[in-house]
Amino acid sequence: MPDKHISIRPITRLEGHGNIEIFLDNEGNVERAFLQVPELRGFEKFSEGRPAEEMPRITPKICGVCPTAHHMASQKALDDLYNVNPPLPAKKIRELMYSAFMIEDHAIHFYFLGGPDFVVGPDAPKSERNILGVIDKVGLEAGKVVIKNRKQCREIITALGGRVIHPVSGLPGGVSKGIAEEDLEKFKQYTDEAVEFGQFTVQLFKDIVLKNEEYVKLITSDPYTHKTYYMGLVDENNHVNFYDGKIRVVNPEGKEFVKFDGRDYKKHISEHVEKWSYIKFPFLKNVGWKGFVDGQDSGVYRVAPLARLNASDGLATPLAQKEYEFMYETLGGKPVHHTLAFHWARVIELLYAAERLQELINDDDILNPDIRTIPDSIPNEGIGIVEAPRGVLIHDYATDEQGIMKKANLLVATVHNSAPIAMSIEKAAKGIIKNFQVNDGLLNMVEMAFRAYDPCLACATHSLPGNMPLRIKIFKSDHTVHDVIERM
Amino acid sequence: MTETGFEPKIVAFVCNWCSYVGADIAGSMKLKYTPNVNLIRVMCSGRVDPEFIMEAFRGGADGVMVLGCHPGDCHYIEGNYNTLKRYSMLKPLLDQFNIEQDRLYLDWVSASEGEKFARVMDEMNDRITQLGPLNWDKVIDTRQGGEV
Amino acid sequence: MSDKPKIGIYWCSSCGGCEEAIVDLNETLLDVVAAVDIVFWPVAMDFKYEDVENLEDGELLASFINGAIRLSEQEEIAKLLRRKSQLVFAFGSCAIMGGIPGLANMTNREEVFTRVYKEMESNDNPENTVPQTEILVDGKYNLKLPEFFNSVYPLDQIIPVDYYIPGCAPSPDTIKDAFTAILEGKLPEKGTVLSPNKSMCDTCPRKETKPDKVEIEKFTRPHQYDKLDDGKCFLEAGIICMGPATRGGCGERCINANMPCRGCYGPSNNVKDQGLRMLSVLASIIKSDKEEEIAEVLATLPDLIGPLYMYGLPSSILFHKRIE
Ligand code: SF4
Numbered sequence: 001m002p003d004k005h006i007s008i009r010p011i012t013r014l015e016g017h018g019n020i021e022i023f024l025d026n027e028g029n030v031e032r033a034f035l036q037v038p039e040l041r042g043f044e045k046f047s048e049g050r051p052a053e054e055m056p057r058i059t060p061k062i063c064g065v066c067p068t069a070h071h072m073a074s075q076k077a078l079d080d081l082y083n084v085n086p087p088l089p090a091k092k093i094r095e096l097m098y099s100a101f102m103i104e105d106h107a108i109h110f111y112f113l114g115g116p117d118f119v120v121g122p123d124a125p126k127s128e129r130n131i132l133g134v135i136d137k138v139g140l141e142a143g144k145v146v147i148k149n150r151k152q153c154r155e156i157i158t159a160l161g162g163r164v165i166h167p168v169s170g171l172p173g174g175v176s177k178g179i180a181e182e183d184l185e186k187f188k189q190y191t192d193e194a195v196e197f198g199q200f201t202v203q204l205f206k207d208i209v210l211k212n213e214e215y216v217k218l219i220t221s222d223p224y225t226h227k228t229y230y231m232g233l234v235d236e237n238n239h240v241n242f243y244d245g246k247i248r249v250v251n252p253e254g255k256e257f258v259k260f261d262g263r264d265y266k267k268h269i270s271e272h273v274e275k276w277s278y279i280k281f282p283f284l285k286n287v288g289w290k291g292f293v294d295g296q297d298s299g300v301y302r303v304a305p306l307a308r309l310n311a312s313d314g315l316a317t318p319l320a321q322k323e324y325e326f327m328y329e330t331l332g333g334k335p336v337h338h339t340l341a342f343h344w345a346r347v348i349e350l351l352y353a354a355e356r357l358q359e360l361i362n363d364d365d366i367l368n369p370d371i372r373t374i375p376d377s378i379p380n381e382g383i384g385i386v387e388a389p390r391g392v393l394i395h396d397y398a399t400d401e402q403g404i405m406k407k408a409n410l411l412v413a414t415v416h417n418s419a420p421i422a423m424s425i426e427k428a429a430k431g432i433i434k435n436f437q438v439n440d441g442l443l444n445m446v447e448m449a450f451r452a453y454d455p456c457l458a459c460a461t462h463s464l465p466g467n468m469p470l471r472i473k474i475f476k477s478d479h480t481v482h483d484v485i486e487r488m
Numbered sequence: 489m490t491e492t493g494f495e496p497k498i499v500a501f502v503c504n505w506c507s508y509v510g511a512d513i514a515g516s517m518k519l520k521y522t523p524n525v526n527l528i529r530v531m532c533s534g535r536v537d538p539e540f541i542m543e544a545f546r547g548g549a550d551g552v553m554v555l556g557c558h559p560g561d562c563h564y565i566e567g568n569y570n571t572l573k574r575y576s577m578l579k580p581l582l583d584q585f586n587i588e589q590d591r592l593y594l595d596w597v598s599a600s601e602g603e604k605f606a607r608v609m610d611e612m613n614d615r616i617t618q619l620g621p622l623n624w625d626k627v628i629d630t631r632q633g634g635e636v
Numbered sequence: 637m638s639d640k641p642k643i644g645i646y647w648c649s650s651c652g653g654c655e656e657a658i659v660d661l662n663e664t665l666l667d668v669v670a671a672v673d674i675v676f677w678p679v680a681m682d683f684k685y686e687d688v689e690n691l692e693d694g695e696l697l698a699s700f701i702n703g704a705i706r707l708s709e710q711e712e713i714a715k716l717l718r719r720k721s722q723l724v725f726a727f728g729s730c731a732i733m734g735g736i737p738g739l740a741n742m743t744n745r746e747e748v749f750t751r752v753y754k755e756m757e758s759n760d761n762p763e764n765t766v767p768q769t770e771i772l773v774d775g776k777y778n779l780k781l782p783e784f785f786n787s788v789y790p791l792d793q794i795i796p797v798d799y800y801i802p803g804c805a806p807s808p809d810t811i812k813d814a815f816t817a818i819l820e821g822k823l824p825e826k827g828t829v830l831s832p833n834k835s836m837c838d839t840c841p842r843k844e845t846k847p848d849k850v851e852i853e854k855f856t857r858p859h860q861y862d863k864l865d866d867g868k869c870f871l872e873a874g875i876i877c878m879g880p881a882t883r884g885g886c887g888e889r890c891i892n893a894n895m896p897c898r899g900c901y902g903p904s905n906n907v908k909d910q911g912l913r914m915l916s917v918l919a920s921i922i923k924s925d926k927e928e929e930i931a932e933v934l935a936t937l938p939d940l941i942g943p944l945y946m947y948g949l950p951s952s953i954l955f956h957k958r959i960e
């Protein structure tokens with residue numbers, strides 16, 4: 001019987017997005033740690049009966065931080081549902097919009113949320129560990145660049161999607177709006193700046209993190225390491241692709257385990273249910289659910305930036321590819337199992353997205369008005385897959401002949417990572433809490449494990465100034481509070 | 489009265505110019521018909537907003553009727569055609585809300601059709617008695633306790 | 637602590653988009669931050685439940701609450717914030733009308749659980765495990781989850797609300813105007829929705845082409861129509877556009893992307909039920925007086941809830957599908 005119960009409650013506990021419960025054994029060491037997600041809205045159920053073409057407008061409301069990812073997966077599911085192939089210019093518009101989204105989303109995570117831990121330092125006072133602290137460190141000018149690029153990317157999304165929070169332009173067979181000619185020059189300017197911004201960000205990461213031995217040690221330390229499978233979308237060259245491709249899985253040795261068409265996801269992915277969380281825990285069906293453990297025999301896999309890089313053979317753009325190679329050289333080859341390297345992978349992806357955006361905006365087709373094919377077949381089933389910033393996102397729809405939703409299954413990016421996140425937290429806690437010694441540094445360490453995944457269930461932490469307040473409550477075995485430690 | 493003791497609550501919106509007079513005639517003819525219907529007089533069936541109908545259901549009515557002038561006879565020319573269209577749209581809406589379509593009834597009853605008036609009242613009462621109580625307001629509220 | 641007015645921002649069953657919308661204010665946010673003390677904003681800064689409990693009743697000038705009410709904890713916090721705040725602002729479609737998650741009022745808890753945890757094709761759940769509000773894991777770890785209600789509620793069905801800031805998410809201009817009104821002490825009377833009391837159609841760039849009398853022989857769904865970008869009123873093409881039943885002020889955002897309005901700004905003052913008002917409008921444009929023909933036209937519209945109640949089911953007269 002554990003006689004201590006530690007409850008780490010991100011503020012999100014209060015509205016129900018995620019909380020961490022830690023149980024100690026008699027010696028005061030960690031016995032079990034749980035990540036609970038007390039949140040459920042039932043999109044899959046209430047989509048039933050709605051016209052399928054409304055799904056790209058309904059599903060973004062799953063998350064206001066990454067609505068564009070849901071919008072994109074949903075319209076691709078509709079393409080498949082109606083068996084319609086959008087004209088090439090339509091696909092380019094979609095990918096362009098998507099690239100702009102990836103840039104701003106990765107940027108907000110790096111600068112506002114995950115980055116401060118590194119840029120300002122994990123031990124810095126909390127009041128500095130936020131975007132303002134980052135600006136202090138990198139200079140006001142640089143801070144302005146961050147805000148400017150975020151704004152510009154969001155402007156591109158708004159121009160195409162009507163709204164940046166919950167875009168509306170996606171349809172089966174294409175999009176309702178292309179780039180207006182009068183915007184083109186301005187957007188070209190934006191994309192050039194985005195590429196510079198990507199390079200700047202990668203350099204910033206390298207300057208601050210790699211030049212500090214402590215950080216490198218931290219990244220490669222055992223509490224932040226998990227040997228799991230990795231999953232990501234790749235193109236025909238096995239290069240990372242956010243918009244389209246096949247799902248590739250590599251094993252903990254980095255060898256290709258399987259590569260499959262997203263339509264076959266049910267053959268490869270299953271979801272495990274626990275009584276103590278509203279979130280489900282996906283695993284590789286052909287390996288099996290062995291509990292919250294890593295290694296080759298456990299079906300637990302990871303998604304999101306580092307997983308994508310691990311699951312690919314490279315990136316399709318030159319600047320990003322160079323950084324990709326450098327990262328693996330530095331960290332000792334593929335695959336990299338260090339959870340904190342997600343941050344590094346994220347900034348490399350940011351640069352890739354910017355280069356891709358630049359390619360697309362300069363594409364000869366980009367003003368081509370041929371952006372829709374009107375579907376004429378009878379709908380039945382459709383699956384759409386994209387890489388959301390936080391990993392593989394699957395929308396799976398079944399309809400009647402009129403295109404009215406009969407069933408929906410949505411595998412959201414963060415859900416894929418739910419088991420690894422729980423494991424990372426447990427491992428970090430086990431590595432750090434010893435003999436009832438609980439302190440503020442611990443809180444941050446556990447939090448860092450959590451944050452590396454940029455989990456959507458903590459959308460909480462996506463904005464200004466980006467500190468997830470934590471509190472540890474230690475309970476005696478009779479459930480009376482023994483001690484409360486708060487991180488100020 | 490049925491074996492179950494269920495007395496339907498029915499609301500009827502009746503047009504002032506025809507059906508309401510029809511009701512009067514039925515009265516003066518001393519025709520017997522169900523007392524379960526509350527008549528609400530409106531200037532034209534076209535004035536019966538879908539909002540009124542759904543509010544009647546929400547407010548506890550087990551059935552709702554709309555009675556207007558025969559096609560072509562509406563004092564406001566198109567009122568009853570509009571009513572027909574709205575009514576036709578409300579039916580599938582009711583369906584989606586798991587409410588039997590028969591709980592909503594539209595008919596044309598002229599000023600001289602006292603007997604028809606009494607008949608449609610009784611028929612509606614029978615239909616709703618068959619269907620039983622609507623209990624729409626009884627949406628299970630789990631806000632106070634309860635298990636997952 | 638300064639003597640600047642204190643405000644709080646809180647989210648209930650929310651997607652986080654309303655928070656992003658506040659961050660999107662950029663410079664204006666800095667003005668706001670300069671004029672008030674944001675004493676809690678979980679998304680952005682430290683805040684503890686006890687901190688709010690320890691405030692005097694009414695110590696907050698205003699609370700901005702987004703998201704609908706779906707879980708027991710959300711109800712508790714909404715009530716706590718009501719006590720501590722002089723003014724409560726319902727922020728965004730979810731808080732005002734239930735929003736898109738409010739479509740869940742077409743189903744209930746049991747159906748949601750059955751679908752998500754028992755039936756889902758990708759599940760591996762042979763024992764039909766379903767999450768519990770209280771559970772002892774391995775016989776010794778006691779864990780709790782908040783309760784999941786049968787219905788989604790808009791905020792003002794849980795606590796009294798003083799002002800409404802509409803939209804999913806509210807547009808930057810809407811938010812800016814609301815904050816300006818607060819800071820300058822120019823709030824209108826309580827109960828007001830802080831966006832112009834006009835219909836979308838009044839300011840729509842396509843309204844010029846809206847014929848005086850629209851007549852349609854069938855409904856068309858947006859994906860079936862190849863001229864979404866022709867700049868003409870959607871209703872004329874038989875595409876449902878919620879403009880006539882929706883409050884203006886969003887900047888016609890969807891229409892600018894060549895897509896019809898789905899009504900996230902909610903009804904204007906003279907409209908009681910947005911969906912039913914739209915139903916009236918749609919009925920009136922059907923070009924036929926004959927029952928069979930009307931039925932044929934309606935057959936082209938297989939779902940009414942999605943288009944008519946995409947955002948406002950919990951606040952409508954209909955509220956929730958009947959459960960037997
Ligand atoms: S109103 Fe829209 S943006 Fe705001 S929380 Fe609801 S779904 Fe998200």
Ligand code: SF4
Nearest residue numbers: 837840869870877879
């Ligand atoms: S119905 Fe829609 S498209 Fe037509 S004028 Fe109104 S808002 Fe504009």
Ligand code: SF4
Nearest residue numbers: 886890897898899900
């Ligand atoms: S056009 Fe309609 S749905 Fe779109 S943002 Fe405006 S009010 Fe909301």
Ligand code: FES
Nearest residue numbers: 503532556562567
């Ligand atoms: S006046 Fe009787 S229906 Fe219009």
